[in-house]
Amino acid sequence: MLDPDFDCPNGCDANGFLFDETTRSAYACTCREERLRRQVHADMEDNVGRYAPSRFQNLDFSELPLSGIAERHTAAASVVRRFGDRIDDNIRKGQGLWLLGNKGTGKTTLAYYVAQQARAGGFSVLTRNTTDLLNEIRDSYKVDAQPTTREIINAVTHVDLLHLEDVAVPRPNDWVLEQLYTIVNRRYEYNKAIVFTSDFPFGEHVNPAKLGEHIGERTYSRLMQMVGDPIPMTGADYRMQVGA
Structure with a gap:
């Protein structure tokens, strides 16, 4: 049924x-x-993924935290808001976003806003911290593991929007690089949209190419074609300022 x-x-x-x-x-x-499409999406979310934790649900630009991010990072917020307004067209074209910046500038919240708009538009969404996803794939190799490796890879390949957090965090080794390449390459081949975030240290010159050095040039090349230029978000850690 x-x-x-x-x-x-x-x-x-x-x-x-x-x-x-x-x-x-x-x-x-x-x-x-x-x-049928909705059923497949529901099965993927039940078996493999979650949409968003409570902190990042019901986001609205008229309320905090989005209103504060829009005030501090007007250009970045405007790009994301326009992307969300055209979510149907962007997802169907396989167009994604890359939010690049310092910790605590609001990258994660803006990425979750995109995920929220996609889900509201009837698209399937999987959200993962990149390190957690790689750990889940590693654990899936165990006997009788659930979800299975195939279920995870199929989900991250075919879900309409894949949202990955902290792509630059996992320590690179041959296995990590190969898994990242597999995920990105399959979505590249199927023309599936991806939204992801990555950090760089506060005070350093913004250099998007450093991500290529970290995740491998072949993966980086495909990502760049899928998302275009990154959206920079520089500044001090707002979470630390609030807690001060």
Whole structure:
């Protein structure tokens, strides 16, 4: 049975089929493809991923924390807001975003806003800290592990929007570099959108190419084609200022 709460104007059954009384045969409703897509998305979220922790739900630019980020980083917030306004077009084109900046500048919140808009638009979303995702893949090699390695890789490959946090954090080794390449390359091949964040130390010159040195040039090259130029967010750690 597909989503029983799906409101179809054609009155199809729970599996998305209509019945032709004349021919005495069933045929697929026009909503069936969309219902199947939603079912796949729900299964992925149940088995593999989460959308967003409570801190990053119900984000609105008229309220904190987004209103504060927009005040401190107007240019970056404007780009993200425009991206969210055109979320349907951007996701279908496989267009993503890269938020690059200092710790505590609001990169994560803006990335979650994009994820929120995508989900509100009916797209499937998986959000992961990059280190956590790599640990989950490593753990999936164990006997009887759930989710399985195939389920994780299929999810991060086919989900409409993959949101990765702290891409530059995992310590690079051959295994880490290969997993990152597999994830990025598969999404590149399927023209799937990705939104990710990465940090650089406060006070240092912004140099996006350093990410290529960290994650490998072949992975970096594909990411650059998928997201374009990074959105810089520089400044002191706002979380530390608030706590002072």
